[in-house]
Amino acid sequence: MIVLLVLIMILTDLLLVKWLKRSFLEPVRNLNVAMGKIRDGNLEYVLPTGEDGEIGQMYQNYEDMRLRLKESADEKLENDKHDRELISNIAHDLKTPITSVKGYAEGLLDGVANTPEKQEKYVRTIYNKACDMNNLINELTLYSKIDNNKIPYNFQKINVHDYFGDCVDEIGMDLESRGIQLNYSNLVAQDTIIIADPEQLKRVINNIISNSVKYMDKAHGTIDVRILDEQDSIRVEIEDNGRGIAQRDLPNIFDRFFRADSSRNSAQGGSGIGLSIVKKIIEDHGGYIWATSREGVGTCMHFVLRKYRESA
Ligand SMILES: Nc1ncnc2c1ncn2[C@@H]1O[C@H](COP(=O)(O)OP(=O)(O)OP(=O)(O)O)[C@@H](O)[C@H]1O
Ligand SMILES: [Mg+2]
Structure with a gap:
């Protein structure tokens, strides 16, 4: 038991x-x-x-x-990625004015600017480019203060004629010294207004033009800037007669870090972010952008922005 x-x-x-x-x-x-x-x-x-x-x-x-x-x-992780992207965007855009400042300063030093008019033109361009750099640096300071790193837009009413007229004057001078001819036509009414951030729109134009310059392979380079009227919108076309983009690459050129094979294998440097910045800015303005191109013949960038209407 x-x-x-x-x-x-x-x-x-x-x-x-x-x-x-x-x-x-x-x-x-x-x-x-x-x-x-x-x-x-x-x-x-x-x-x-x-x-x-x-x-x-x-x-x-x-x-x-x-x-x-x-x-x-x-x-x-996502925020860190944004930070890195923004820093590389700004570094990218700082390169353009720095290259110009270097070029014009060299022109002054080695006597290429040999008349008082030319010298004044060179100094003025250096001044304008330094202002661009200053704006970019201010932007960088702003970014670092802003949560989640959205581009701090400063939208305002812009007269299309005045704005693009000034832009083309400035760019034309730059291109002239590189032996590229700039043609400009503006077909919208004199009083057409858009709502845009002038600094950011300038980044768009500078990025597109700097590609046209970089991928120019003709002895006589031309860039046509056209502003067209599309009833409720304006359409900006920037067309070059450079080396063009293969059809298979066209859908990808606005992707970050994408570079066509021909560009990757060429001597021109670049990281493939210019057009991704351009696309972001245009879309943040409520617009859209696309490209058409023929290999060996040239490329045209088209973007559309809505007009501002007093009653709207
Ligand atoms: N006007 C053009 N003519 C020929 N190819 C172009 C033109 N614009 C863009 N591309 C092609 O699209 C690709 C992407 O352009 P994007 O501006 O984004 O980068 P990138 O110019 O290569 O480098 P980054 O702008 O960062 O210096 C380029 O590598 C090039 O292959
Ligand atoms: Mg580029």
């Missing part, structure tokens, strides 16, 4: 230990492993759910905590 009683007690003990192990020790051990993963930065480790009671609640708390941490880690 006693033996039987002892046997029953041992058996109950064993069962109790097993139950304790299964119900408490194992879940606590699992939780410990999971916490260790979090400590080591692994936010992907999921605990099996389906446990009841206190243990189930503990698992659920772990899972909630893991998801919250993962969310903020992902957000941080």
